[in-house]
Amino acid sequence: MNTLQQTTPACLHHLRVVSANPDGLMKFYERMLDLKAVPSAKSGDVVMTGPSRAIIVSVQEDGNAPYFAYSVSDALALGQLAERLTVRAVPFERIEDPLFPGGAIIFSDPQGRHFVFGVAARIEGQGAPARLQHTVFQTTELERVTRFFVNKVGFTISDEVVDTDGSVMVVFLRSDDEHHTLAFFRGSRNEWDHHCYETNEWNDIRDWGDRFAAAEVPIFFGPGRHGPGNNLFFMVTDPDGNRLEFSAELQRVTADAEPGVWPQCERTLNSWGRAWVRS
Ligand SMILES: [Fe+2]
Incomplete structure (x- = not known):
């Protein structure tokens, strides 16, 4: 078998959420989930992090799509995953993600949902466990x-x-x-x-x-x-x-x-x- 669990274990790391009311959404996640906005190089998106959780809040406009980002242990594992996708004819692209400084790839499922895989980076913060x-x-x-x-x-x-x-x-x-x-x-x-x-x-x-x-x-x-x-x-x-x-x-x-x-x-x-x- 050649499953993620066996070869390149992956866990959900962060979300990119697109909102028509990003200010209201950010206030909710700040107040209720202990997330804090951190500076991001990518203009337009706000990166919010807390202990072991993070979301990227993006304003609803053309070109901004939600995605779901999973992390693998290191660059070698990400390379193995990219190789698997290539062998199985799944098209993917490289993506700049503010929470995956070690590089990331993005691909779409058959119904157009976007998934990102990158190298795990620890997300710090103070707050209740979640x-x-x-x-x-x-x-x-x-x-x-x-x-x-x-x-x-x-x-x-x-x-x-x-x-x-x-x-x-x-x-x-x-x-x-x-x-x-x-x-x-x-x-x-x-x-x-x-x-x-x-x-x-x-x-x-x-x-x-x-x-x-x-x-x-x-x-x-x-x-x-x-x-x-x-x-x-x-x-x-x-x-x-x-x-x-x-x-x-x-x-x-x-x-x-x-x-x-x-x-x-x-x-x-x-x-x-x-x-x-x-x-
Ligand atoms: Fe559930």
């Missing part, structure tokens, strides 16, 4: 994007959620030892579903919940425990409607583990109670 950990999308072409990320990029299927008619509804993909760093839900839209911050323990979930309560940002899903990944979670939204998840106890998975299969039901998505089922 490491940027995974991102999830809703897709109208689940089989196509799954094939791309597994066969071309090297992600591994950790778990699938399957409907009674045999249709796969959700695919959880890993690129290192954590249960998922990327996932796709089948749905009627192609949209960003959520991104997730992994905390250290259940008490952190409580503290984050209290912080959002004090700011009158209501939880819209959870708290609960997901079946696939077995993680505790809740979800809130930022001022643009982007969904944020806070998680603890995410399962770790060995490279030789067989993909798991879960039934499509509320209990799979939240064993504690009601679930948000995408449609």
